[in-house]
Amino acid sequence: MDSTKEKSDNYKDDLLLRMGLNDNKAGMEGLDKEKINKIIMEATKGSRFYGNELKKEKQINQRIENMLQQKAQITSQQLRKAQLQVDRFAMELEQSRDLNSTIVHIDMDAFYAAVEMRDNPELKDKPIAVGSMSMLSTSNYHARRFGVRAAMPGFIAKRLCPQLIIVPPNFDKYQAVSREVKEILTDYDPNFMAMSLDEAYLNITKHLEERKNWPEDKRKYFITAGTSLENDNPGKEVNKPSELGRSISPLLFEDSPPDLQSPGNPFQVNSEEPNNPQTHQNSVVFGTSAEEVVKEIRFRVEQKTALTASAGIAPNMMLAKVCSDKNKPNGQYQILPNRQAVMDFIKDLPIRKVSGIGKVTEKMLKALGIITCTELYQQRALLSLLFSETSWHHFLHISLGLGSTHLARDGERKSRSVERTFSEISKAEEQYSLCQELCSELAQDLQKEGLKGRTVTIKLKNVNFEVKTRASTVSAVVSTAEEIFVIAKELLRTEIDADFPHPLRLRLMGVRLSGFPNEEEKKHQQRSIIGFLQPGNQALSATSCILEKTDKDQFLKPAQTSHKKSFFDKKRSERKASPQDTFTCETVNKQSLQTSQSFQVLNKKMSENLEVVEKSHNCQTFTCPVCFREQGSISLEAFNKHVDACLDGPSISGNPKMSSCSHASSAEVNEKENVYGSVSLCEKGGYETHQKNTEITSVDPVELVETTGKPSNTDDIGALSNKLSEEECSGPSSKSFNMEHCPQNSCAVSLENEDVGSLRRQESPQPNLYEVISDQVLVCPICNLEQKTSDLTLFNVHVDVCLNKGIIQELRKDKINPCNQPKESTKSTDNLGKVQKTGNKAKRPGLMTKYSASKKTRPNNPRHTLDVFFK
DNA sequence: GCGGATCAC
DNA sequence: TATGGTGATCCGC
Secondary structure (H helix, E strand, C coil): CHHHHCHHHCHHHHHHHCCCCCCCCCCCCCCCHHHHHHHHHHHHCCCHHHHHHHHHHHHHHHHHHHHHHHHHCCCHHHHHHHHHHHHHHHHHHHHCCCCCCCEEEEEECCHHHHHHHHHCHHHCCCCEEEECCCCEEEECHHHHCCCCCCCCCHHHHHHHCCCCEEECCCHHHHHHHHHHHHHHHHHHCCCCEEEECCEEEEECHHHHHHHCCCCHHHHEEECCCCCCCCCCCCCCCCCCCCCCCCCCCCCCCCCCCHHHHCCCCCCCCCCCCCCCCEEECCEEECCCCHHHHHHHHHHHHHHHHCCCEEEEEECCHHHHHHHHHHCCCCCEEECCCCHHHHHHHHHCCEHHHCCCCCHHHHHHHHHCCCCEHHHHHHCHHHHHHHECHHHHHHHHHHHCCCCCCCCCCCCCCCEEEEEEEEEEECCHHHHHHHHHHHHHHHHHHHHHHCCCEEEEEEEEEECCCCEEEEEEEEEEEECCHHHHHHHHHHHHHHHHHHHCCCCCCEEEEEEEEECCCCHHHHHHHHHHHHHHHHHHHHHHHCCHHHHHHHHHHHHCCCCCCCCHHHHHHHHHHHCCCCHHHHCCCCCCCCCHHHHHHHHHHHHHHHHHHHCCCCCCCCCCEEECCCCCCEEEECCHHHHHHHHHHHHHCCCCCCCCCCCCCCCCCHHHHHHHHHHHCHHHHHHHHHHHHHHHCCCCCCCCHHHHHHHHHCCCCHHHHHHHHHHHHHCCCCCCCCCCCCCCCCHHHHHHHHHHHHHHHHHHHHCCCCCCCCCCCCCCCEECCCCCCEECCCCHHHHHHHHHHHHHCCCHHHHHHHHHCCCCCCCCCCCCCCCCCCCCCCCCCCCCCCCCECCCCCCCCCCCCHHHHHHHHHC
């Protein structure tokens, strides 16, 4: 949306940073800047949103302070040296300057709003915005006079402009219109690069070359009426001509400068174009220059869609983008392809206009006295000392007017995510339920694109607008709702537990999958999976127990695109089926084979990870994941029997190879239980339940809450902590699975956490969750807890999650992984070397300062965060 | 690999 | 009443 791109007009900037300029001509209608700010402030002040904005601003100010301190310590000697180096680099850049490409940036004007106005004449002449009371996507120019902008909540917009009409978005329609536009663009550059529905880059160099020799009738178009017509082919007869003197688009631009709509030239030009479109009665012939080409594009777009576009023409993308903003709306601007023209254009250009320079970067640079590109260039040496290499290189490119001339094809997708905002949800069950839904939606999206990935990330935003993300990477790719949920649930649980007994008061939750394998890895994964499951086809078919129910009820629902209300209605009605239900298998058929195969998978992974065994991937050589004894070349059945036996019997201890880092021995568990007192009592209950097939008796949820909830509960935990730290294990503060210091003892602590988790699970509304569990259930060999699923894959994912909780991962990282070489650097170490980015070009690097706000250690409890920031 | 930030649209 | 969703990248651990 172009309104979004009017960056310095962001109302928040005005509100919080007290800067920006009044571009409002304060016509008969509309509001002046002061009034706008006042109204916004009144609507904002005191809100949680505002509180968070203040907090963020403080952080930025801190960063700036750090930066300025650093600057104060720079000696003139250092600066001189830097100057030499930077200038040498600048010279190299200058030599590689490429002015031979003609890049065009096309940008539809107020796109969504324009479409709505086009399709509903009643909206003409009225201030409108597309979006909802919560958030606007864009607004028309009429509404902008009142300060109504994209990314502004509708309810505030309404205060600014009570007559504002807010139209709900019709994305399908915008998509269709966008397609029409793109069809036209293809004629000029079949490889054009679409940035969104309303924005694209074209490289018309080749087209220009060919066009030189085109006869006139190939550049001739007939003028149609204002309606959108398909027939806009060159030289073909089309509908009744309309007067060319006026834009046929809806009245978007009442406040446009008069020359914009001057008769005889519907298109804004900025230079003395020798061959303006020649109009004859009902047709128009476009010339062969770049400017003419772009006029032609815009003409055709308008003919076809009845919508106007703005455009920029320049030797590179960075400049073209800035240009398209210059004569917006319904205008175009060209920077001629010579160095002087480029530098003239750059000279007074505010850096904020450049894509990639956002609010924060702008503010930081402003603190260094840098507002324009000239100033950016003047301070290049200083910037090279204060910012990361990536950053100052970017700055230098900008200040020299350099940019990419290559329209990188869209690389492979790197992540896929779903997130949703809602009114406060603080009940854990609802949070799990929501999480599950998100996983389900995500899985559907993934399936459409055939994506599988290894990293699951959840995102949480609390009612104070504080955002956190938590990620977990597993060893095999996942893609189904169930698999993702197993991981996401665990991440969520950790966060819930961390704040216990206080609930997480969430306003947003998201789930993301990333870590998609490349082609090479895909093949490998494929082999692995086949290897894992090869003997277990029958096991897969035996998963029906729960999944039959949950598949249909929980996971295969179509994605809901409904807005908030129905979303919640849906959620409420589903809430009856809690996430616990989903993974509750009340009667699990005897599936010893499956169980053992799961362990085989685990075994295999561990073998690989720990490099315990053989490079030979002989499937017939098994190492028991329970006792960690190698079982040699035995049959699968025999191996399974062994594992089952190991599971049944408390024979874990005594393994010479793994004793120091295997699961806690029984003795250790007992010791822990003793230390934990009442906590262990409950845990023990759960443990015995699955071991002995008995019912949980008298587990008092309330008591559980209190015992597990005490943050630094008692001397007992302290005692354990001390004990652990004696052994160099993680201290009392790292309640979570932080094994960095002592992988050997990690399992005990890991168990401790799972215990807490299991207690929390038992608080669920189903006190008899474990009631009827037959003797064969999947028990995670890491956390020792039965898994309420009979699905092999899910179980494996769970084991991975457990592994991730610091145990194997640490081993991998620190001790075992033979591939633990320093990561391949993504950029050259030479300060003056070229930046070599991985994958596709970094499109718009964010701010990369060396000075972040003083970093705090991540508190277990986000409330600490608030304390820190609000003192 | 993780988490926080920044940025664009 | 009420301040979005998706994707990418970078930095510092």
